[in-house]
Amino acid sequence: MNSREVPKSLKNWFLAHFIADLIFAIPLFLFPEFTLGLFKITSLDPATTRLVAAALIGIGGASLFSYNKNKESYNILLTLKILWSITAILGLIVSIILGESPSSLWIVVLIFSIFSITWIYYKIKLK
Numbered sequence: 001m002n003s004r005e006v007p008k009s010l011k012n013w014f015l016a017h018f019i020a021d022l023i024f025a026i027p028l029f030l031f032p033e034f035t036l037g038l039f040k041i042t043s044l045d046p047a048t049t050r051l052v053a054a055a056l057i058g059i060g061g062a063s064l065f066s067y068n069k070n071k072e073s074y075n076i077l078l079t080l081k082i083l084w085s086i087t088a089i090l091g092l093i094v095s096i097i098l099g100e101s102p103s104s105l106w107i108v109v110l111i112f113s114i115f116s117i118t119w120i121y122y123k124i125k126l127k
Contacts, residue, residue: 004070004071005071006069006070006071006074006126007122007125010074010122010125010126011067013118013122014063014064014066014067014074014077015063015064015067017059017060017063017081017115018060018061018063018064019060020060020111020115021056021057021059021060021061021063022056022057022060024053024056025053025054025056025057025060026053028049028050028052028053028056029049029050029053029054029057032044032046032049032050032053033046035049036049039102039104039105039108040102040104041101041102041105055084059080059081059084062077062080063077071126074122074126075123075126078119078122078123078126079123081115081116081119082116082119082120082123085112085113085115085116085119086116088112089109089112089113089116092105092108092109092112093109096109
């Protein structure tokens with residue numbers, strides 16, 4: 001791999017991220033009350049839930065559309081993904097600790113953490 005190439009493993013992670021985002025985003029967008037109910041969240045605003053779904057679709061879609069792009073494109077998207085995942089993790093942890101959200105959201109924290117660690121690893125690797 002030369003210094004301008006994007007590792008195949010990173011491309012695969014971007015594809016996996018697209019799929020994961022859609023798995024969460026589509027039900028959140030179409031059925032917010034039912035989907036959040038699966039995580040024992042009973043107090044919700046459907047518009048805010050759909051806004052989160054739209055963000056997931058946008059970020060996941062960017063992962064798909066960047067699949068064959070250059071290293072610079074991946075680097076920019078990695079920065080976006082790192083910012084998104086870290087702030088999401090912090091927001092979820094604060095909400096859980098303050099008792100504003102159910103502890104069932106720890107699984108979502110875990111998923112975001114796996115992706116965040118992956119994005120940070122590749123951000124360092126692409127330098």
